[in-house]
Amino acid sequence: MRYSKQRELVMQQVEALSDHPTAEEIYQHARQECPGLSLGTVYRNLNSLVEAGRVRRVSVPGQPDRFDHTLSWHSHLYCTRCGQVSDLALGDDVMRRLMDSQPERITDCVLTWIGVCENCAKKEKARSEALQAAL
Amino acid sequence: MRYSKQRELVMQQVEALSDHPTAEEIYQHARQECPGLSLGTVYRNLNSLVEAGRVRRVSVPGQPDRFDHTLSWHSHLYCTRCGQVSDLALGDDVMRRLMDSQPERITDCVLTWIGVCENCAKKEKARSEALQAAL
């Protein structure tokens, strides 16, 4: 793989926008530093970075792919309120039990939680408390 | 929801093609019993069946959605050799530990294993043994 300004820029953005940006989001930010950049190039580079193991792809059902600079294994939470994807670490014991429960021919495991993220849960709690106080 | 011949046919096919068919596969099979059927109708009915809780959607990263007549929770294995999706049950203890590891605001969990299915593993074993014997 040769060096290219565009690929390094894409890599930088995945690191900077650490909250699992989509290709489009990476494109919009990277464009400000490299106005000629095209979306196709962003997609091509994300693919080679994933293949090279420098970036992980995070796929959420029914959503555009997202990209993650964290390489170590972890699960993700898709928030049904705000649509954000956040990390959700699994304890070592749970993780080991999970992997041990399957035969050795399994190489990887994609785990996505669906629910409400901490932020939205906090907001909802505050709103319901304010409502209580008003009555 | 009203009765419709097309929707019942789609439901039947999800049950008959029990190995997680795609919308296209369901369409191809259903068309033989109802030649006028359109793909759009298959998609619309799959969506209402999922919403009604009669069918589960199985999304595999980078693949078209699949549909499952098994309603109880289980994980799926995507085979990197043949592309098939098969069920992979988790022991109750592992499952409970998994759910217990997360706060109560989580409502669902999508777990997809990536690896080689039993069938392909068997085939590969047979092939490598035949190769050994030939030497």
Next chain:
DNA sequence: CTTATTGCAAAACGTTTGCAGGTTT
């Protein structure tokens, strides 16, 4: 000089949708 990489535009892909006509209740 060779070949990877780019920008651009067109196409591919799975899926949804608007509409006019047909079915179910």
Next chain:
DNA sequence: AAACCTGCAAACGTTTTGCAATAAG
């Protein structure tokens, strides 16, 4: 009769691809 459901075709959003031009080694 009212609402729902259908087939059809067009449109959608995401991602890939063919091409001629450019940049890296």
